[in-house]
Amino acid sequence: MSELKQRISDEMKAAMRAKQKDRLATIRMILAEIKRIEVDERITPDDARIVATLDKMQKQRRDSISQFEAADRNDLADIEQQELAVIKEFLPQALSEAELISIIDQAVTDSQAQSMQDMGKVMALVKPQVQGRADMGPISQLVKDRLTS
Template identity: 80%
Template sequence: MSELKQRISDEMKAAMRAKAKERLGTIRMILSELKRIEVDERIELDDARVLAILDKMQKQRRDSIEQFNTAGRDDLANIEQQELLVIKEFLPQPLSEAELAEIVAQAVTDSGAQNMQDMGKVMALVKPQVQGRADMGAISQLVKNALNS
């Protein structure tokens, strides 16, 4: 079992003992998603894959919060916000703008990218380094800016 998945399981037990109902529900939702993927794909998840799943869940929550706020459903947005806070606990510390710019610049140099057609090469180098630590939409924009300059 991956270290991250084990940590999530341990946090579930702690939430049960503390009778933290909302937190427990979110952690169970995370574990069920991990289990679903393991069963569907017949694999044992490693930390990198668990991070990718958590990152996807984080993005889903952000999108939902935005949609609920637009629709005036603050009650549902608050629920999603609470889930997002729990999910973020298991993700690594976010990277700063300077760190992201440095990673993108290094990837452009390493890949030998010259123009926008090479964006895929750059993203392939950047994505593993920033998974779960930065919004991929923002990374994509940084890469575009770097390739256009």
């Protein structure tokens, strides 16, 4: 069992003991998604795959929050916000903007990117380094800015 999955399982047990229903439901949802990957793909996901899954879940929650707020459904947005907070606990610490720029500059240098046509090469180098630690939307904008300057 991966270290991250073990940590999530331990947190589930702690939430059960503390009778934290909302937190427990979110952790069970995370473990169910990991179990789905194990069954569907017949693999034991490593920490990197679990982080990618958590990152996807985080993005889904952000999208739901913005849609619920646009529809003036703050009650549902609050639920998604609570789930997002629990999911974030298991993700690595977010990168600062200076760290992101450094990673992007290194990727541009490594891929010898010259123009916007090379954006795919740069993003392919950047994504594994920032997975779960930064939102890809702003990163893509930073890469565009870097390649057009």
